[in-house]
Structure formats: C-alpha cells, structure tokens
Amino acid sequence: MRQKIIGLYSTASWGAMQEASRKKSRSPLGMYRRAVQYKANPRDEAYMKSLFDSQYPGAPFVNVQQDNSWRALAGSADAIVLLYPDSIGFGFSRLEKEVWRLKTGWAEVRVLNGRRRDFLLNRTTLRALRARRWIEQLMLAEFLMTAIFVCVTPLLLMADFLRGRR
C-alpha cells in the first residue's frame, strides 16, 4: 500500500530576516538579523520544492502560510516531512508542536533540510535542534569568543612587541 506523505514548508521566521537583508539595515537589530540569516543560509521555496519533489516524487508540497488544508492532510498522513529552509529549522517550533498534536500515532515525522539532509525527527533529535536554535539566536558562543578576543589581544600584542614583530 502506498504511503501517504506530505511535505510542509514554512517561512515563519525568515520574513523579518529577509526584509532586514533587503533593506541592509544598520541598526543593531537589523545587523543581527542579517548575520543570523547569512549564517543560516536558508534556501528559497523553489529550491525546497525541487528538493522535496526529487526525494518524494508525487507527494504534496504545502506552504503552511498559504494553504490551510495542511492540517487535514497531516492528520491522515503516514509520514510528514518538515521542510526546513535552513539546517536546524528556525521558526518551526510552533509547526512542530502542531504536527505532533495532529498526526496519528504511527505516523513518522521527518526533516528534509536546505542542506539536503533527510532524517527522522524523534524527541531526542528535536531537543537537540531546539537547543541549537537557542544557542545560535542568542549568539552565546560568539559573545564568549569576543570576550576571549578582547582579553587575549593585549597579551598577543605584547608577545609580538617583545619578538620585534609589528
């Protein structure tokens, strides 16, 4: 029996980011959004549709912002494929929760992301992805590295000075 598969695409988080990119805003928030967008390198809808069609030929591709019928389709699907434009699914938390609520017990939830990775989305993986979204958005590592940079630079300058390097 043929599996019923549906692909769900969302641009919930990328609208504001792309707007900041287009406007090349120099405000701190604008620069932050551009940085997050640049690093995430999200693919556009056409790319994701083409990718989904190649991996799941014949399965419906639904942009959830444009088509409300996805809820009924998801409720009866055997497999729901979340189409992350980026690698870890920025902006997909709400959709993920709704998919988990709507799906039947045996239905599989998978991810096909903009890096062309296809994987099962279980609770463990979902927790790992959500943690990464937070870490990336808060730029925790980046602030830590900047602090290290500020503290260590004088020491390196001193070392170079003592070695006669300018």
Place this chain on the structure above:
Amino acid sequence: MSNGDVQQWWAENPMTYGATHGQTRFEDGSYELGTQDFFERLDRKFYSWNLPLHGERPFDRLFPYNRYGAGSQVLEIGCGLGTMAMNWARNGAAVTAVDLNPTSVEQTRQRFGLFGLKGNVRLMDGNRLGFPDDSFDYAYSWGVLHHSPNLQQSLTEMMRVLKPGGEFGLMLYNRRSILYWYLIKYLEGFLHYENRFLGPLALASRYSDGDREEGNPHTWPVSKDEVRGILAPYCRNVDVRVLGTDLDSSLTMLLPGLGLVLPSWAKKPWARRLGWSLWLSGRKS
C-alpha cells in the same frame, strides 16, 4: 573522491571570485566570461581579498619577482583564470601555467591573448606533471593543492620538476584557523548539525569554497607540520607564514560589525596566528 570528480566540478564552477561561486556576476553587474572587462573585474576582486600582500605590484610581498625575471622558467600549478600567471609573465618570466580544469586553461589562454602576453598554458594533472626533472627555476601554487585528493603526490611532483636551488611558494588552507574552527567545525559541524552527516573531510569540503551553494568535491586544510613533513626530503628550511587576509570577514561572521569596528592593530596578532591561509616557501636542496 577522484581527480575526475574534482576536475568536473571545477570545470563547471571555475574560481571567478564572483558573488556566487563559479558565476560572473559581481556587485556592480554581470560580466561575460573571457572578456577583458571580466578579467580586469576578477583581478580587482581577487586583489581586494589580499590587500596586505601587495606592495608596488600584486603579491610582491610574497613573490620574489626580482629574482625570477627575464629568462627564468616559472611554473604555476593550478592557474585558475590566470591572474597570477599574468603577473609573472608581465615580470618577464617564461611562464608555464597548468591546470586540471579545461575551463581554466581555455580562459587563461584567452587572457594571455587579450593582454598580449606569452605563456605556455596546458591542461595537466598536478599529480603527474609532464615535464622532465629539474625544469623550473621557481614553482608556485595558490589555493589549489588542498583540493587535491593526494597532496603528497602533488607536492612531490612540484619538487621533482623544480631545479636544485630553485624556490617554491605554496598557499594552502590552514586547519589551525578561526575560519576552520568557528565557521566549519563549530557553526556548520556542531550548531548546524552537519557533524551527524559529514566526517571532517566532507565537512571541510562542503563548507569551504562554494559553501553558499553545495560546497566542492575535496578540500582538506593542512597543518604546518603536515606540509613541513612532506617537504622535508626536498627542503631543509621551509618558511611558513600565516596569512590572515580572511580575518575581517571571519570576525564579521563571528559578531556583526566586529571586523569593521576593530582597528587593524588589534586584528593583526590574530591574523598572523590564526588566519585561513598558510604561505610556505623555501628552496629545493
């Protein structure tokens, strides 16, 4: 990954220094491949990425132009679209430029024709150079051999065709760099979950050249010790410099605006230690 895969990818995606890897669109518009305007635009972009390496002439803070002028046999391994080969030809050297990529060979010949320069530009695999031993006075390769699936063989061949006492210059990507650690290992490998799918070589290949699209078939950044080890039989004193011309963009990726706000004197100590490129030079024993 075979040389054939590498060759095909670079033929389809030559290093144009455009806004998208392999394309001829720049910030100020699109250029037709193979025209004089295109080569001049490409050169401006390439030079702008390496400003600290230029003095009165492009890359003269690295290349020993004064020692290898008229009458010198100079070899470039991996000429790309011919920028550096052109500069050596303008220096008066007898330039031989080879590349595995037929697009590069065709475009470099086109460039030489347009700019009225003489050079021997040939399609050739750097792992099997078709020259006798001890053919060249100076040999160099810029940002190419880390794309070779067999770096040792590539370097061995380069040293074979270099005359005893001849000099060499190599630019290779540096594994001990901010770009590698932050952008490739941390951002893409860990944060973007790619470690789950890609080993270290595949990760470096995917997220170095062509990273905004789908990456390239093979890139393995090196360490100083690795390359010194390969060159040790041929050269007793390999000089290694870290080139940090990437640092502005790497720091800006780290924190928005950081690369722009920091003064150059604060960036210099990091650039000379943790830059993305190594420049290795020496003289064949």
